[in-house]
Amino acid sequence: MSYPWEDWDHITKIDPDKDLVDGETFEDVCETGTDALEIGGTLDITEEKMERVVEATAKYDVPIYQEPSNPGVVIDDPALDGYLIPTVFNASDSFWITGAHKEWVRIEDGLDWDRTHTEAYIVMNPDSSVAEYTDADTDQSAEDVASFARVAERMFGQDIIYVEYSGTYGDPEKVCAAHDALDDATLFYGGGIHDYESAYEMGKCADVVVVGNLLHDKGVDAVRETVEGAKDATAELVDAE
Ligand SMILES: CC(C)=CCC/C(C)=C/CC/C(C)=C/CC/C(C)=C/COP(=O)(O)OP(=O)(O)O
Numbered sequence: 001m002s003y004p005w006e007d008w009d010h011i012t013k014i015d016p017d018k019d020l021v022d023g024e025t026f027e028d029v030c031e032t033g034t035d036a037l038e039i040g041g042t043l044d045i046t047e048e049k050m051e052r053v054v055e056a057t058a059k060y061d062v063p064i065y066q067e068p069s070n071p072g073v074v075i076d077d078p079a080l081d082g083y084l085i086p087t088v089f090n091a092s093d094s095f096w097i098t099g100a101h102k103e104w105v106r107i108e109d110g111l112d113w114d115r116t117h118t119e120a121y122i123v124m125n126p127d128s129s130v131a132e133y134t135d136a137d138t139d140q141s142a143e144d145v146a147s148f149a150r151v152a153e154r155m156f157g158q159d160i161i162y163v164e165y166s167g168t169y170g171d172p173e174k175v176c177a178a179h180d181a182l183d184d185a186t187l188f189y190g191g192g193i194h195d196y197e198s199a200y201e202m203g204k205c206a207d208v209v210v211v212g213n214l215l216h217d218k219g220v221d222a223v224r225e226t227v228e229g230a231k232d233a234t235a236e237l238v239d240a241e
């Protein structure tokens with residue numbers, strides 16, 4: 001089975017609760033060269049806010065995925081290419097590993113399984129909302145992170161492993177360790193990517209870099225730089241093969 005994210009280098013994550021920089025549009029976001037849009041955030045997300053972003057981005061070429069932070073915000077919109085459903089491997093509360101998923105399946109009849117995929121998160125920034133929200137155990141060495149990644153791929157059949165430092169730049173050694181532990185699964189990295197260099201450095205370790213806050217704080221020119229960094233990192237890895 002092949003999946004679209006196997007060809008991606010860069011995702012822009014849009015938080016429906018936050019505004020774009022003044023004067024910028026969703027068309028500008030779609031023209032940054034990013035490979036996909038992921039729409040989601042942890043706090044204060046509603047169906048209405050989700051719908052607004054999907055509507056504004058649907059007419060452009062970039063694929064759009066919803067990343068719901070709880071079952072109550074999932075929207076049924078044909079414009080979505082799919083759903084990327086988190087499961088947090090280092091959550092202390094099993095609700096964030098399988099519990100929310102069970103509730104979702106229980107309340108929702110007729111889930112579109114072909115468009116539904118999971119992301120195996122390893123949450124690493126103790127100060128992020130997502131770490132607090134899921135009560136994640138973020139004290140993980142490179143070896144721990146690599147082992148979680150291997151468990152996710154080999155024992156739980158996950159196609160996407162996501163090392164998440166939301167809000168802060170992570171430790172490339174840990175991200176590279178996760179990458180080395182994987183055979184075929186795709187490694188996403190997100191957290192604190194803010195310029196060409198940071199995208200390039202993490203792009204050397206992860207298959208896909210995810211850029212979030214930068215879009216809302218600095219805007220599309222800054223995001224475009226990170227697209228270039230991520231793409232250059234991949235191109236060099238391919239050349240070296
Ligand atoms: C079963 C369904 C439909 C949903 C459950 C999904 C789960 C387990 C969610 C756990 C939390 C999670 C991993 C959410 C993904 C979104 C995310 C990481 C957003 C970024 O969060 P922060 O940057 O920390 O938050 P803010 O930007 O909102 O402060």
Ligand SMILES: O=P(O)(O)OC[C@@H](O)CO
Pocket residue numbers: 013164165166167168189190191192193210211212213214
């Ligand atoms: O907002 P930033 O720090 O770029 O993180 C991106 C993403 O991984 C958040 O889920």
Ligand SMILES: [Mg+2]
Pocket residue numbers: 015041166167212213
């Ligand atoms: Mg955020």
